[in-house]
Amino acid sequence: MLIAQPGRMGPLALRNRIIMGPMGTNYGTCDGFSTERDKLYYAERAFGGAAMVITEAMVVSPNARNHRNSLCIHHDRFIPGLAAVVEAIHAGGALAVAQLNHRGGLLRRSVLGMEPVGPSDGTNPNTGEPVRGLSAPEIRAIQVEFLEAARRARDAGYDAVELHAANGYLFQQFFTARINRRSDAYGGTLDNRMRLLLETVALIRAALPELPLMVRISATEYVEGGYSEAEAVALAQALEGAGVIAIDLSGGSNESPALSRYCIQPPSFPRRFLEPYARPITAALGIPVIMAGRIIDPEDAEAVLQAGSAQYVAVCRALVADAYWTRKAFGEIATPIRKCISCNVCFERLTLEQDVACVANPLVGTEFERPEFAEPQLADPLPAAQRRRMLVLGAGVAGVEAARVAAARGHEVEIWERAERPGGQLPLAVAGPDKADVGGIWSYRWAQVEALGVPVRLGTEATAERIRRFAPDIAILATGSRARRLPMLDASPVPVLHAWEAILDPGRIPRGAAVTVIGGGLVGLETADLLVASRGCRVTIVEGLPTLAAGMARNNRFDLLERLERAGMQGLTDTLVEGFEAGRLVLRSGERRWTMEPGEAIVHAVGPVPNRDAVPALEAAEIPYVLVGDCNRPGDFLDGIRDAWMAALAIERRPKLRAAADAVLSGPVP
Numbered sequence: 001m002l003i004a005q006p007g008r009m010g011p012l013a014l015r016n017r018i019i020m021g022p023m024g025t026n027y028g029t030c031d032g033f034s035t036e037r038d039k040l041y042y043a044e045r046a047f048g049g050a051a052m053v054i055t056e057a058m059v060v061s062p063n064a065r066n067h068r069n070s071l072c073i074h075h076d077r078f079i080p081g082l083a084a085v086v087e088a089i090h091a092g093g094a095l096a097v098a099q100l101n102h103r104g105g106l107l108r109r110s111v112l113g114m115e116p117v118g119p120s121d122g123t124n125p126n127t128g129e130p131v132r133g134l135s136a137p138e139i140r141a142i143q144v145e146f147l148e149a150a151r152r153a154r155d156a157g158y159d160a161v162e163l164h165a166a167n168g169y170l171f172q173q174f175f176t177a178r179i180n181r182r183s184d185a186y187g188g189t190l191d192n193r194m195r196l197l198l199e200t201v202a203l204i205r206a207a208l209p210e211l212p213l214m215v216r217i218s219a220t221e222y223v224e225g226g227y228s229e230a231e232a233v234a235l236a237q238a239l240e241g242a243g244v245i246a247i248d249l250s251g252g253s254n255e256s257p258a259l260s261r262y263c264i265q266p267p268s269f270p271r272r273f274l275e276p277y278a279r280p281i282t283a284a285l286g287i288p289v290i291m292a293g294r295i296i297d298p299e300d301a302e303a304v305l306q307a308g309s310a311q312y313v314a315v316c317r318a319l320v321a322d323a324y325w326t327r328k329a330f331g332e333i334a335t336p337i338r339k340c341i342s343c344n345v346c347f348e349r350l351t352l353e354q355d356v357a358c359v360a361n362p363l364v365g366t367e368f369e370r371p372e373f374a375e376p377q378l379a380d381p382l383p384a385a386q387r388r389r390m391l392v393l394g395a396g397v398a399g400v401e402a403a404r405v406a407a408a409r410g411h412e413v414e415i416w417e418r419a420e421r422p423g424g425q426l427p428l429a430v431a432g433p434d435k436a437d438v439g440g441i442w443s444y445r446w447a448q449v450e451a452l453g454v455p456v457r458l459g460t461e462a463t464a465e466r467i468r469r470f471a472p473d474i475a476i477l478a479t480g481s482r483a484r485r486l487p488m489l490d491a492s493p494v495p496v497l498h499a500w501e502a503i504l505d506p507g508r509i510p511r512g513a514a515v516t517v518i519g520g521g522l523v524g525l526e527t528a529d530l531l532v533a534s535r536g537c538r539v540t541i542v543e544g545l546p547t548l549a550a551g552m553a554r555n556n557r558f559d560l561l562e563r564l565e566r567a568g569m570q571g572l573t574d575t576l577v578e579g580f581e582a583g584r585l586v587l588r589s590g591e592r593r594w595t596m597e598p599g600e601a602i603v604h605a606v607g608p609v610p611n612r613d614a615v616p617a618l619e620a621a622e623i624p625y626v627l628v629g630d631c632n633r634p635g636d637f638l639d640g641i642r643d644a645w646m647a648a649l650a651i652e653r654r655p656k657l658r659a660a661a662d663a664v665l666s667g668p669v670p
């Protein structure tokens with residue numbers, strides 16, 4: 001395997017070719033200090049086998065905070081905390097690289113009052129706020145801030161520094177003629193547009209010649225008017241000439257969801273999608289190139305190196321989803337990789353100024369993110385006194401996660417599933433045109449439940465009598481949700497299907513039919529997408545909220561909406577369905593009321609309701625129970641998997657039912 005081969009990058013020796021790419025976490029404090037949480041998060045990925053960990057974009061200036069809880073490096077007071085992060089990364093056997101960033105025109109006033117500044121006056125495309133063009137002295141001051149930040153990174157023990165000149169931030173804003181309209185030495189010609197970055201590199205190289213320096217650039221902007229391939233190659237060559245030890249390639253710009261898709265890709269993008277843009281840059285350089293972008297499986301990484309498209313791969317989200325990805329890829333940990341599904345919930349949370357969480361990995365950012373909790377079967381078995389007998393009702397993702405964790409810890413677990421097949425809503429969630437990768441959420445868990453030998457009793461009705469006979473210490477209720485009934489649709493003159501029915505059997509809707517989808521959340525939109533792709537339907541979506549798919553990660557949402565709009569989708573937002581009049585749908589938006597042809601079929605996708613129909617049986621059997629997943633609150637994999645994992649981890653702290661009863665019976669009689 002090429003990915004397992006050691007490599008050299010300037011003076012640095014890397015134990016293999018896997019690099020953890022930089023990713024914001026929002027795990028720092030609001031005043032910019034690193035925390036125990038950061039330290040553990042990065043350390044675990046070093047311990048997980050990556051050769052190099054590039055920590056998140058750090059803030060070089062008090063006037064340029066990325067996120068509320070980004071790590072800062074604009075003052076010496078941050079050095080001791082960062083030194084602890086570096087020490088932890090080193091203890092895991094990886095090199096530590098500090099990424100330094102200035103967001104420029106993408107600064108936001110909503111984040112601690114930051115003023116957007118850039119090469120020229122303009123507008124922050126994310127927020128609409130004015131961007132103020134920087135004066136020459138201000139440019140110099142920022143360059144010095146980068147130098148000071150690099151010095152602090154060195155003092156904290158970092159092995160190298162990476163300047164963030166990708167993804168639409170300050171350096172890229174100066175480089176791209178799309179945004180840079182200056183007429184001084186920092187604008188106009190290619191040389192002038194490269195000047196800010198090259199001068200900063202030169203400043204750091206001159207002052208800190210022993211500190212290895214890398215630069216991250218977007219190989220392409222993926223937008224009309226963006227810089228050309230020749231310009232990107234020229235920039236990379238100039239950086240090599242200036243003494244940087246490696247070029248780290250990303251793509252796109254975080255200035256809008258449309259362009260951010262090329263930086264942090266949704267699942268409709270091919271694996272290794274940056275390769276065509278990486279190749280000419282790699283071919284033009286004598287220094288190593290690192291390439292990121294939808295490298296999900298070890299096979300993807302290996303193929304990049306085999307093709308010679310880069311010398312190293314940056315594995316980013318896949319290492320959030322599984323800190324031990326590298327060691328698993330090398331066969332050092334014998335459990336399957338917990339795959340990233342490119343859902344972008346992690347990035348969405350960051351954008352919403354929340355801490356990063358992962359749909360695939362409930363442990364990320366917790367002190368439990370160690371192999372013995374992530375893959376509990378690798379830990380020492382629990383003492384007998386702590387083992388419990390657990391009944392899981394429902395073999396959807398949540399039930400299977402609870403069973404996986406509990407069984408792997410040594411508890412005695414059975415799953416009872418009412419249906420004749422396991423999986424719950426999973427077949428619905430993977431049915432959309434670009435959702436095959438979501439299957440990883442299931443396959444990882446199901447493979448382990450099978451390997452652990454957990455009995456799964458399909459077609460089993462949980463009666464009180466049966467539950468009593470099984471005599472569990474605790475039950476996990478993971479019985480999911482069910483479609484909501486909408487009686488107002490009973491008068492429909494055309495067939496009405498629930499979204500779940502339409503997804504499982506799209507053939508029930510005539511080819512090319514006009515379909516009204518009621519409910520424009522993720523499920524409604526994905527159903528529409530499927531009907532467009534598989535039946536050539538023309539869809540109108542009616543949604544009561546002001547936006548379609550409001551809760552979806554923005555890059556993925558943009559991708560889906562763009563596809564639907566191309567297919568002629570009509571979206572009616574802020575619009576409620578009131579029923580039927582003379583065979584026509586009655587709609588209302590504020591004071592406005594009107595009617596509309598329903599088309600040839602109606603699909604409704606209005607949020608499901610929790611299914612708790614096993615509760616009476618559990619209560620009659622007097623078994624304590626915990627609700628996890630959709631039956632607790634209809635939601636998503638993130639909530640369901642987290643609930644389930646936490647519930648499973650807590651059960652050893654619950655009393656054994658029979659032991660507790662015995663203790664009561666043998667205690668002193670009041």
Ligand SMILES: Cc1cc2nc3c(=O)[nH]c(=O)nc-3n(C[C@H](O)[C@H](O)[C@H](O)COP(=O)(O)OP(=O)(O)OC[C@H]3O[C@@H](n4cnc5c(N)ncnc54)[C@H](O)[C@@H]3O)c2cc1C
Pocket residue numbers: 343359393394395396397398399416417418419421422423424425426428429430438460461462478479480481500503522523526527611613614628629630631634635636637638640
């Ligand atoms: C079209 C669609 C797309 C989606 N896409 C995404 C996505 O991209 N990302 C995301 O995070 N979420 C997505 N979701 C939501 C996600 O699928 C659900 O939140 C998740 O599957 C719920 O898992 P669960 O285990 O709680 O319930 P379920 O998957 O509903 O499983 C419950 C199980 O319990 C069984 N059961 C019911 N009653 C009993 C009983 N009395 N005894 C025993 N068994 C019983 C059921 O048969 C079922 O197998 C999507 C949902 C849909 C419909």
Ligand SMILES: Cc1cc2nc3c(=O)[nH]c(=O)nc-3n(C[C@H](O)[C@H](O)[C@H](O)COP(=O)(O)O)c2cc1C
Pocket residue numbers: 021022023024025056057099164166167216250263264265292293294295314315316317318346347350356
């Ligand atoms: C939550 C999150 C935060 C990110 N933060 C940064 C960052 O701070 N600096 C950076 O250069 N790229 C950042 N990225 C982009 C990643 O480094 C990477 O280029 C991108 O996720 C594509 O690679 P992947 O498919 O392996 O995840 C971030 C991505 C995510 C998902």
Ligand code: SF4
Pocket residue numbers: 317318320321339340341342343344345346347357358359360361
């Ligand atoms: S939240 Fe989604 S995209 Fe992000 S790492 Fe986890 S699975 Fe991947």
